[in-house]
Amino acid sequence: MIQRIDHLGIAVNKLEEAIPLYEKALGLKCERIEEVATQKVRTAFFTVGGTHLELLEPTAEDSPIAKFLKDRGEGVHHVAFATDDLLGQLAQAKGAGLRLINEAPVPGAGGKQVAFLHPKSTRGVLTELCTDGQH
Amino acid sequence: MIQRIDHLGIAVNKLEEAIPLYEKALGLKCERIEEVATQKVRTAFFTVGGTHLELLEPTAEDSPIAKFLKDRGEGVHHVAFATDDLLGQLAQAKGAGLRLINEAPVPGAGGKQVAFLHPKSTRGVLTELCTDGQH
Numbered sequence: 001m002i003q004r005i006d007h008l009g010i011a012v013n014k015l016e017e018a019i020p021l022y023e024k025a026l027g028l029k030c031e032r033i034e035e036v037a038t039q040k041v042r043t044a045f046f047t048v049g050g051t052h053l054e055l056l057e058p059t060a061e062d063s064p065i066a067k068f069l070k071d072r073g074e075g076v077h078h079v080a081f082a083t084d085d086l087l088g089q090l091a092q093a094k095g096a097g098l099r100l101i102n103e104a105p106v107p108g109a110g111g112k113q114v115a116f117l118h119p120k121s122t123r124g125v126l127t128e129l130c131t132d133g134q135h
Numbered sequence: 136m137i138q139r140i141d142h143l144g145i146a147v148n149k150l151e152e153a154i155p156l157y158e159k160a161l162g163l164k165c166e167r168i169e170e171v172a173t174q175k176v177r178t179a180f181f182t183v184g185g186t187h188l189e190l191l192e193p194t195a196e197d198s199p200i201a202k203f204l205k206d207r208g209e210g211v212h213h214v215a216f217a218t219d220d221l222l223g224q225l226a227q228a229k230g231a232g233l234r235l236i237n238e239a240p241v242p243g244a245g246g247k248q249v250a251f252l253h254p255k256s257t258r259g260v261l262t263e264l265c266t267d268g269q270h
Contacts, residue, residue: 001162004184005140008214010260018258025231025257026216027136027224048216049139049185075259076211079143081161081183089162096160122160123153124210125145 002089006082006112006130007052011068011075015044015057018074022046022053036109041065043109054109078116080128089129090115098122105131137224141217141247141265142187146203146210150179150192153209157181157188171244176200178244189244213251215263224264225250233257240266 012018015033022028028046035042040063046053056077058066068077083089086105094100101116108114108130117127147153150168157163163181170177175198181188191212193201203212218224221240229235236251243249249265 002183005143005186008140008143010258012258021231021233021258025228025233026262027227048137051140051184051186072207073259075254076214079211092162093160096156098156098160119210123145123147123156124208127161 001085002081002083002129003132004082005051006080006128006132007054008076009054009056009078009080009126009128011065011072011077012055012057013069013074015042015055018055018057019044022055028053034109035059038107039064078126078128080114080130082132083129084132086113086115086129086131093117093129136220137216137218137264138267139217140186141215141263141267142189143211144189144191144213144215144263146200146207146212147190147192148204148209150177150190153190153192154179157190163188169244170194173242174199174244213261213263215249215265217267218264219267221248221250221264221266228252228264 019030031045033044040058040060042057042059044055056065099118099121101118105113105115112130114128114130119126154165166180168179175195177192177194179190191200234253234256236253240248240250243265247265249263252262254261
Protein backbone atom coordinates (compact mmCIF):
# COMPACT_ATOMS: atom_id res chain seq x y z
CA MET A 1 0.00 0.00 0.00
CA ILE A 2 0.99 3.62 -0.39
CA GLN A 3 2.50 4.89 2.85
CA ARG A 4 3.34 8.51 2.23
CA ILE A 5 4.34 11.10 -0.31
CA ASP A 6 8.03 10.39 -0.68
CA HIS A 7 8.91 13.53 -2.59
CA LEU A 8 7.84 16.23 -4.98
CA GLY A 9 10.02 16.73 -8.04
CA ILE A 10 10.17 20.41 -9.01
CA ALA A 11 11.68 21.45 -12.35
CA VAL A 12 13.90 24.55 -12.19
CA ASN A 13 16.17 26.25 -14.68
CA LYS A 14 19.10 26.67 -12.29
CA LEU A 15 19.59 25.12 -8.86
CA GLU A 16 21.69 28.09 -7.79
CA GLU A 17 18.74 30.42 -8.42
CA ALA A 18 16.10 28.15 -6.90
CA ILE A 19 17.85 26.98 -3.72
CA PRO A 20 17.86 30.49 -2.15
CA LEU A 21 14.10 30.68 -2.65
CA TYR A 22 13.56 27.62 -0.48
CA GLU A 23 16.29 28.55 2.01
CA LYS A 24 15.86 32.29 2.48
CA ALA A 25 12.17 32.78 1.73
CA LEU A 26 10.81 29.55 3.23
CA GLY A 27 13.49 28.72 5.79
CA LEU A 28 14.23 25.18 4.57
CA LYS A 29 17.73 23.73 4.32
CA CYS A 30 19.31 22.16 1.26
CA GLU A 31 20.76 18.87 2.45
CA ARG A 32 22.70 17.73 -0.56
CA ILE A 33 23.10 18.08 -4.30
CA GLU A 34 23.30 14.92 -6.38
CA GLU A 35 23.78 14.42 -10.09
CA VAL A 36 21.70 11.61 -11.59
CA ALA A 37 23.50 10.96 -14.85
CA THR A 38 20.91 8.50 -16.18
CA GLN A 39 18.18 11.15 -15.87
CA LYS A 40 20.45 14.00 -16.98
CA VAL A 41 19.59 16.11 -13.95
CA ARG A 42 21.23 17.71 -10.96
CA THR A 43 19.03 17.46 -7.88
CA ALA A 44 18.92 19.51 -4.67
CA PHE A 45 17.25 17.75 -1.73
CA PHE A 46 15.24 19.31 1.08
CA THR A 47 13.28 17.54 3.82
CA VAL A 48 9.89 18.82 4.98
CA GLY A 49 8.33 16.59 7.63
CA GLY A 50 8.34 13.05 6.18
CA THR A 51 8.55 14.27 2.59
CA HIS A 52 11.36 15.56 0.40
CA LEU A 53 11.48 18.30 -2.15
CA GLU A 54 13.76 17.55 -5.08
CA LEU A 55 14.67 20.51 -7.25
CA LEU A 56 15.58 19.20 -10.70
CA GLU A 57 17.90 21.07 -13.05
CA PRO A 58 18.58 19.60 -16.50
CA THR A 59 22.21 18.86 -17.36
CA ALA A 60 21.62 18.32 -21.09
CA GLU A 61 19.28 19.63 -23.75
CA ASP A 62 17.74 16.18 -24.20
CA SER A 63 17.02 15.77 -20.49
CA PRO A 64 13.34 15.03 -19.75
CA ILE A 65 13.43 18.05 -17.44
CA ALA A 66 14.69 20.29 -20.25
CA LYS A 67 11.69 19.23 -22.34
CA PHE A 68 9.31 19.89 -19.46
CA LEU A 69 10.79 23.35 -18.88
CA LYS A 70 10.49 24.18 -22.54
CA ASP A 71 6.86 23.04 -22.72
CA ARG A 72 5.52 24.24 -19.37
CA GLY A 73 8.15 26.32 -17.59
CA GLU A 74 9.30 25.88 -14.02
CA GLY A 75 6.95 24.11 -11.60
CA VAL A 76 5.94 20.79 -10.06
CA HIS A 77 7.19 18.02 -12.34
CA HIS A 78 6.12 14.86 -10.51
CA VAL A 79 4.67 13.44 -7.29
CA ALA A 80 6.29 10.33 -5.81
CA PHE A 81 4.47 7.94 -3.48
CA ALA A 82 6.43 5.51 -1.28
CA THR A 83 4.98 2.03 -1.08
CA ASP A 84 5.86 -1.16 0.81
CA ASP A 85 4.91 -3.24 -2.23
CA LEU A 86 6.12 -1.64 -5.44
CA LEU A 87 5.41 -4.63 -7.69
CA GLY A 88 1.91 -5.08 -6.28
CA GLN A 89 1.21 -1.37 -6.59
CA LEU A 90 2.32 -1.38 -10.22
CA ALA A 91 0.12 -4.39 -10.95
CA GLN A 92 -2.84 -2.64 -9.32
CA ALA A 93 -2.27 0.50 -11.38
CA LYS A 94 -1.96 -1.51 -14.57
CA GLY A 95 -5.05 -3.55 -13.73
CA ALA A 96 -7.01 -0.32 -13.27
CA GLY A 97 -6.06 0.72 -16.79
CA LEU A 98 -3.19 3.09 -16.08
CA ARG A 99 -0.35 3.43 -18.56
CA LEU A 100 3.04 2.56 -17.07
CA ILE A 101 6.15 4.37 -18.23
CA ASN A 102 8.21 1.70 -16.45
CA GLU A 103 6.69 -1.76 -16.64
CA ALA A 104 9.27 -2.87 -14.09
CA PRO A 105 11.08 -0.84 -11.40
CA VAL A 106 14.33 0.93 -12.29
CA PRO A 107 17.02 2.36 -9.98
CA GLY A 108 16.34 5.94 -8.86
CA ALA A 109 18.10 8.51 -6.69
CA GLY A 110 19.01 7.60 -3.14
CA GLY A 111 19.14 3.85 -3.73
CA LYS A 112 15.42 3.53 -4.35
CA GLN A 113 13.60 1.44 -6.89
CA VAL A 114 11.15 3.56 -8.85
CA ALA A 115 8.54 3.33 -11.60
CA PHE A 116 6.60 6.12 -13.30
CA LEU A 117 2.97 6.20 -14.39
CA HIS A 118 2.15 8.18 -17.51
CA PRO A 119 0.48 11.54 -16.83
CA LYS A 120 -2.00 10.98 -19.64
CA SER A 121 -3.49 8.19 -17.52
CA THR A 122 -3.17 10.02 -14.18
CA ARG A 123 -4.99 13.23 -15.09
CA GLY A 124 -1.92 15.33 -15.73
CA VAL A 125 0.05 14.36 -12.64
CA LEU A 126 3.27 12.54 -13.55
CA THR A 127 3.22 9.96 -10.76
CA GLU A 128 6.17 7.98 -9.42
CA LEU A 129 5.87 4.93 -7.22
CA CYS A 130 8.98 4.09 -5.19
CA THR A 131 10.35 1.95 -2.43
CA ASP A 132 11.91 3.51 0.61
CA GLY A 133 15.67 3.93 0.35
CA GLN A 134 16.27 1.36 3.06
CA HIS A 135 14.27 -1.37 1.31
CA MET B 136 9.01 27.29 10.80
CA ILE B 137 7.63 25.01 8.13
CA GLN B 138 6.74 21.66 9.66
CA ARG B 139 5.46 19.54 6.81
CA ILE B 140 3.70 19.55 3.47
CA ASP B 141 0.10 19.96 4.55
CA HIS B 142 -1.44 19.11 1.20
CA LEU B 143 -1.19 19.12 -2.55
CA GLY B 144 -4.01 20.77 -4.44
CA ILE B 145 -4.71 18.96 -7.71
CA ALA B 146 -6.98 20.53 -10.33
CA VAL B 147 -9.40 18.10 -12.00
CA ASN B 148 -12.30 18.53 -14.37
CA LYS B 149 -14.69 16.23 -12.48
CA LEU B 150 -14.28 14.76 -9.01
CA GLU B 151 -16.38 11.76 -10.01
CA GLU B 152 -13.86 10.89 -12.74
CA ALA B 153 -10.75 11.59 -10.69
CA ILE B 154 -11.66 9.92 -7.37
CA PRO B 155 -11.67 6.39 -8.89
CA LEU B 156 -8.13 6.97 -10.16
CA TYR B 157 -6.86 7.54 -6.64
CA GLU B 158 -9.07 4.83 -5.10
CA LYS B 159 -8.88 1.98 -7.60
CA ALA B 160 -5.51 2.55 -9.23
CA LEU B 161 -3.56 3.78 -6.21
CA GLY B 162 -5.55 2.24 -3.36
CA LEU B 163 -6.19 5.47 -1.43
CA LYS B 164 -9.52 6.30 0.21
CA CYS B 165 -11.54 9.46 -0.32
CA GLU B 166 -12.40 10.71 3.16
CA ARG B 167 -14.83 13.47 2.43
CA ILE B 168 -16.04 15.91 -0.17
CA GLU B 169 -16.39 19.56 0.81
CA GLU B 170 -17.61 22.54 -1.16
CA VAL B 171 -15.65 25.74 -0.54
CA ALA B 172 -18.04 28.39 -1.80
CA THR B 173 -15.57 31.26 -1.43
CA GLN B 174 -13.11 29.50 -3.75
CA LYS B 175 -15.81 28.15 -6.07
CA VAL B 176 -14.52 24.59 -5.80
CA ARG B 177 -15.62 21.18 -4.67
CA THR B 178 -12.81 19.33 -2.93
CA ALA B 179 -12.20 15.61 -2.36
CA PHE B 180 -9.78 14.84 0.50
CA PHE B 181 -7.36 11.92 0.76
CA THR B 182 -4.70 11.32 3.42
CA VAL B 183 -1.27 9.91 2.52
CA GLY B 184 1.03 9.69 5.54
CA GLY B 185 1.03 13.13 7.15
CA THR B 186 -0.07 14.89 3.96
CA HIS B 187 -3.39 15.33 2.21
CA LEU B 188 -4.31 15.30 -1.43
CA GLU B 189 -7.08 17.73 -2.30
CA LEU B 190 -8.71 17.20 -5.67
CA LEU B 191 -10.21 20.50 -6.78
CA GLU B 192 -13.15 20.72 -9.18
CA PRO B 193 -14.40 24.17 -10.21
CA THR B 194 -18.05 24.95 -9.47
CA ALA B 195 -18.23 28.07 -11.65
CA GLU B 196 -16.65 29.33 -14.83
CA ASP B 197 -14.93 32.15 -12.95
CA SER B 198 -13.40 29.81 -10.37
CA PRO B 199 -9.60 30.12 -10.15
CA ILE B 200 -9.47 26.38 -10.81
CA ALA B 201 -11.50 26.77 -14.00
CA LYS B 202 -8.94 29.29 -15.25
CA PHE B 203 -6.06 26.97 -14.35
CA LEU B 204 -7.70 24.05 -16.16
CA LYS B 205 -8.28 26.18 -19.23
CA ASP B 206 -4.68 27.41 -19.29
CA ARG B 207 -2.78 24.29 -18.26
CA GLY B 208 -5.14 21.32 -18.04
CA GLU B 209 -5.44 18.93 -15.14
CA GLY B 210 -2.47 18.62 -12.78
CA VAL B 211 -0.85 19.86 -9.58
CA HIS B 212 -2.29 23.29 -8.79
CA HIS B 213 -0.56 24.22 -5.54
CA VAL B 214 1.67 22.99 -2.72
CA ALA B 215 0.71 23.88 0.86
CA PHE B 216 3.19 24.00 3.72
CA ALA B 217 1.98 23.87 7.33
CA THR B 218 3.76 26.23 9.69
CA ASP B 219 3.60 26.95 13.42
CA ASP B 220 4.07 30.67 12.75
CA LEU B 221 2.06 31.79 9.76
CA LEU B 222 2.56 35.52 10.29
CA GLY B 223 6.31 35.14 10.80
CA GLN B 224 6.58 32.90 7.74
CA LEU B 225 4.72 35.44 5.62
CA ALA B 226 6.98 38.22 6.87
CA GLN B 227 10.05 36.12 6.02
CA ALA B 228 8.76 35.43 2.52
CA LYS B 229 7.96 39.09 1.96
CA GLY B 230 11.34 40.14 3.33
CA ALA B 231 13.03 37.79 0.86
CA GLY B 232 11.25 39.56 -1.99
CA LEU B 233 8.39 37.15 -2.65
CA ARG B 234 5.07 38.46 -3.91
CA LEU B 235 2.19 37.66 -1.57
CA ILE B 236 -1.27 36.97 -2.98
CA ASN B 237 -2.65 37.30 0.57
CA GLU B 238 -0.88 39.95 2.62
CA ALA B 239 -2.73 38.61 5.65
CA PRO B 240 -4.11 35.10 6.32
CA VAL B 241 -7.62 34.24 5.16
CA PRO B 242 -9.88 31.34 6.19
CA GLY B 243 -9.32 28.14 4.18
CA ALA B 244 -10.83 24.67 4.10
CA GLY B 245 -10.87 22.61 7.29
CA GLY B 246 -10.75 25.60 9.67
CA LYS B 247 -7.22 26.60 8.69
CA GLN B 248 -5.81 30.05 8.16
CA VAL B 249 -4.03 30.24 4.81
CA ALA B 250 -2.07 32.65 2.62
CA PHE B 251 -0.82 32.16 -0.93
CA LEU B 252 2.48 33.24 -2.48
CA HIS B 253 2.42 34.23 -6.12
CA PRO B 254 3.88 31.59 -8.47
CA LYS B 255 5.74 34.26 -10.43
CA SER B 256 7.90 34.75 -7.35
CA THR B 257 8.14 31.05 -6.42
CA ARG B 258 9.41 29.68 -9.74
CA GLY B 259 6.08 28.43 -11.03
CA VAL B 260 4.92 26.67 -7.87
CA LEU B 261 1.78 28.27 -6.46
CA THR B 262 2.66 28.01 -2.77
CA GLU B 263 0.27 28.11 0.17
CA LEU B 264 1.31 28.62 3.76
CA CYS B 265 -1.19 27.44 6.36
CA THR B 266 -1.74 26.76 10.01
CA ASP B 267 -2.75 23.34 11.18
CA GLY B 268 -6.50 22.89 11.47
CA GLN B 269 -6.33 22.53 15.24
CA HIS B 270 -4.44 25.77 15.75
